[in-house]
Amino acid sequence: MTRGLLRPVAGAAGTVVVLAVLVAALPWLWDSDPAATVLRARYPERGVDPATLDALRRELDLPSNPVLGAAEWLGGLLRGDLGTSWVTRAPVAPEVLGALGISLTLALAATLVAAVVAALLLLPGLLAGVRGRAPGRGAAVAAAVLAALPEIVLGSVLVLVVAVGWRLLPSSGFTGPANLVLPALALGAPAGGMLARILSASVEATVAEGWVRTWRSLGLGVPTLALGVTRRAVAVAVPQIALLVVGLLGSAVAVEQLFTIPGIGSVARGAVLAQDLPTVQAAVTLLVLLGLALGGLGVLVHRALLGPALSGRELTGAAETASRPASRTSVVVAVLLLVAVAAGLPRDPSSGNEARRLAPPSLALPFGADPNGRDLYARFAHGALLTVGSAVVVVAVCLVVGLAVGVGARSARAGAADVLNALPPVFVGLLVAAVAGPGLVGAAVAVALVGWVPLAVHARTLAAEARASGYVRAAELVGASRWRVARRHVLPAVLGPVTRHALARVPHAALALAALSFLGLGAAPDSPEWGAMLAAAQGYLERAPWTVLAPVVGLVALAVVLASARER
Numbered sequence: 001m002t003r004g005l006l007r008p009v010a011g012a013a014g015t016v017v018v019l020a021v022l023v024a025a026l027p028w029l030w031d032s033d034p035a036a037t038v039l040r041a042r043y044p045e046r047g048v049d050p051a052t053l054d055a056l057r058r059e060l061d062l063p064s065n066p067v068l069g070a071a072e073w074l075g076g077l078l079r080g081d082l083g084t085s086w087v088t089r090a091p092v093a094p095e096v097l098g099a100l101g102i103s104l105t106l107a108l109a110a111t112l113v114a115a116v117v118a119a120l121l122l123l124p125g126l127l128a129g130v131r132g133r134a135p136g137r138g139a140a141v142a143a144a145v146l147a148a149l150p151e152i153v154l155g156s157v158l159v160l161v162v163a164v165g166w167r168l169l170p171s172s173g174f175t176g177p178a179n180l181v182l183p184a185l186a187l188g189a190p191a192g193g194m195l196a197r198i199l200s201a202s203v204e205a206t207v208a209e210g211w212v213r214t215w216r217s218l219g220l221g222v223p224t225l226a227l228g229v230t231r232r233a234v235a236v237a238v239p240q241i242a243l244l245v246v247g248l249l250g251s252a253v254a255v256e257q258l259f260t261i262p263g264i265g266s267v268a269r270g271a272v273l274a275q276d277l278p279t280v281q282a283a284v285t286l287l288v289l290l291g292l293a294l295g296g297l298g299v300l301v302h303r304a305l306l307g308p309a310l311s312g313r314e315l316t317g318a319a320e321t322a323s324r325p326a327s328r329t330s331v332v333v334a335v336l337l338l339v340a341v342a343a344g345l346p347r348d349p350s351s352g353n354e355a356r357r358l359a360p361p362s363l364a365l366p367f368g369a370d371p372n373g374r375d376l377y378a379r380f381a382h383g384a385l386l387t388v389g390s391a392v393v394v395v396a397v398c399l400v401v402g403l404a405v406g407v408g409a410r411s412a413r414a415g416a417a418d419v420l421n422a423l424p425p426v427f428v429g430l431l432v433a434a435v436a437g438p439g440l441v442g443a444a445v446a447v448a449l450v451g452w453v454p455l456a457v458h459a460r461t462l463a464a465e466a467r468a469s470g471y472v473r474a475a476e477l478v479g480a481s482r483w484r485v486a487r488r489h490v491l492p493a494v495l496g497p498v499t500r501h502a503l504a505r506v507p508h509a510a511l512a513l514a515a516l517s518f519l520g521l522g523a524a525p526d527s528p529e530w531g532a533m534l535a536a537a538q539g540y541l542e543r544a545p546w547t548v549l550a551p552v553v554g555l556v557a558l559a560v561v562l563a564s565a566r567e568r
Contacts, residue, residue: 022431025070034062034069034277038086060086073281082285083278096267096282100290102174103256103263107248109180110188114244117146117192122199129207130225132216140200146193148559150511151251152518152534153552155186155258160545171541172260183259191248198241202233238301246291250426254515258538265426269519272433280434287427330561337384337557344381349374349528358544367550371540376533380550383528386440387554391510394444398452398509399502405452406459407486407494425450425512426519433521440513440529443522447512451505459498466493507562514555530554 035056056062061084063069076083082093121143125135162182163171170179206212206229215225234241253265260266268283270276353373361368367376429446436442467490516522517531525532530551537547 021070021074035060038275060084077285082282085276085279087274087276087279092279092282096264096279096286099262099264099267099283100286102261103249103252103265106180106183106187106252106256106261106263107245109184110191110248110252111245113184113188114191114195114248117189118143118195118199121146121193121196122203125200126203126226126229127222129203130212130216130222130229139196143193143196143200145560146190147197148507148562149190149193150515150555150559151186151190152254152258152515152531153555153559154189155182155255156534156538156541156548156552158182158186159258160541160548164542164545174259174261179259179261183255183261186258187248187251187255191244191251195241195244198244199233203229206232242294242297242301246294249287249291251515253426253430254518257519268430269521272430273438273520277434280430284427284430284434287430291427333557333560337554337561341381341384344377345385347375347378347381349378349382358540358547360544361546361549367553368544368546370536370547371544376547376550379528379533380530380554383530383533383551384554386523386527386529387510387514387531388506388558390440390444390513391447391506394448394451394509394513395502395506397448398455398505399499401448401452402455402502403459403491403494403498405456406461406498407463407491426515429516429519429521438521440517440523440527443513443516446516446521447509451509451512454505455498455502458501459494462494462497463490466490504562507558510558511555511562514551 035053038056038060039052063072073083080093082091082096084090085092085095121139124139128135159171159182162168169181171182173179209232212225212229215228249265252263253269255261256263256266257269264283264287268280268287271279271283351374353369355373356365356369357373358371359365359369359373365375365377367380370376370379425447428449429443432442432446432449433439436445463486513522514529514531514534517527517529518535519531520535523529523532525536527533534548534551534555537551540547
């Protein structure tokens with residue numbers, strides 16, 4: 001048993017070391033000579049002069065090679081030294097740690113919102129379950145829709161309605177508790193829907209256990225039964241709850257940008273765009289280490305609550321439900337979205353007309369016009385090709401990688417893949433943008449780098465079940481090679497479910513790409529990609545709130561497809 005525990009721990013530790021070295025080498029991954037990067041950032045019109053580069057190296061105290069640089073940076077990290085900014089020449093630690101405190105405050109407030117939302121959604125089903133009745137589907141549908149709703153879309157709607165329309169709360173800044181309400185709602189409500197979905201599956205499994213029927217037959221009251229079921233369900237779902245909290249930190253980057261909150265995500269994004277690599281290194285390192293620590297804490301709490309004998313009862317959650325066939329709702333919404341996009345493709349998305357600048361929606365302009373007088377419906381349709389088309393390519397790559405890794409895995413135990421699963425795409429997007437610069441290709445690479453992990457975990461579990469079956473054991477006994485067994489017996493058993501899982505993840509990948517573009521780490525600001533369109537419309541919410549209509553409609557449609565595709 002000790003060896004079984006040490007193997008995943010060793011895999012996780014190895015992954016952490018690789019990530020640390022990768023972050024330490026960021027300046028040389030960005031450019032073979034970091035001094036040249038600083039020179040171009042400070043003086044874009046000046047050529048690269050060797051004497052100037054030498055002076056910059058002395059000024060910034062840059063090591064001469066990436067190995068020495070990575071070693072020095074990691075040594076400083078162990079001493080608590082996060083480096084010095086290339087832009088301000090000030091120590092990075094005070095700014096990054098202060099920003100981390102703001103992000104943690106936002107994440108805590110969002111966690112409280114998520115807990116309240118999840119409790120309200122779970123209560124009817126929990127009470128019905130402990131009474132031995134079938135729960136209704138209303139709360140489940142509401143949880144599914146909330147879970148799939150993009151934070152940037154919900155935040156934009158809250159700004160538009162509550163801040164701009166009703167003028168009840170501030171729309172930006174971080175000067176007091178009032179500034180925390182809308183961001184916490186935008187971040188916490190979708191997390192509450194996801195938490196309710198995770199716990200509802202755990203509640204259903206717990207209610208079916210024998211001890212619940214025994215307690216009910218003994219005449220114990222509903223409150224006692226409900227408390228016992230809740231404690232058991234929460235214990236089983238602790239690892240996924242921990243990953244959900246980690247996801248709040250990743251999603252907070254987009255929410256911080258939307259509400260102009262100076263959190264660590266905003267600091268990291270600004271540093272990427274300013275090419276201030278030491279600040280990027282510090283911010284990403286703290287985000288990754290905090291995320292991994294929370295994920296690891298969830299696993300330890302899970303084992304402590306359930307014990308080694310019961311630790312295998314982990315819910316696969318989205319991976320299992322996502323592999324089910326899509327519902328009628330998802331098909332209808334997908335068809336409507338496809339028809340709307342096809343109808344808008346013949347329209348011109350790039351020609352502007354000053355006479356119709358910021359024109360409201362009309363029959364001629366169903367979504368209105370942007371600040372340059374361009375047809376927002378045409379940009380919505382062409383942007384779908386970028387957003388959804390890129391997501392299809394990303395998921396196809398993830399499917400191939402996930403099948404190869406999952407079928408090739410020798411066991412279904414946790415390891416490096418589970419560590420990577422704790423990293424939200426935004427974190428990886430910051431790393432990719434720090435190396436290659438912002439761009440849609442870089443955003444797609446960032447989503448793919450973590451998008452294959454759930455598919456690999458799903459394939460790994462199914463492959464382990466297939467290898468335990470009688471016909472596979474028989475093939476091994478007659479001398480079939482490992483490659484032949486995988487190709488002829490294991491892969492056919494895994495391919496169908498994992499492919500359906502991958503298809504259900506297309507909307508998820510599209511929403512992740514849109515979030516990165518919204519942050520300025522994906523498509524170009526003038527692109528019709530939906531996230532870039534939403535970012536460009538933020539400055540016109542008070543004057544022309546309809547400018548967010550086109551990307552919001554597209555992203556909400558994707559959210560509904562994602563929610564419906566995951567319904568039972």
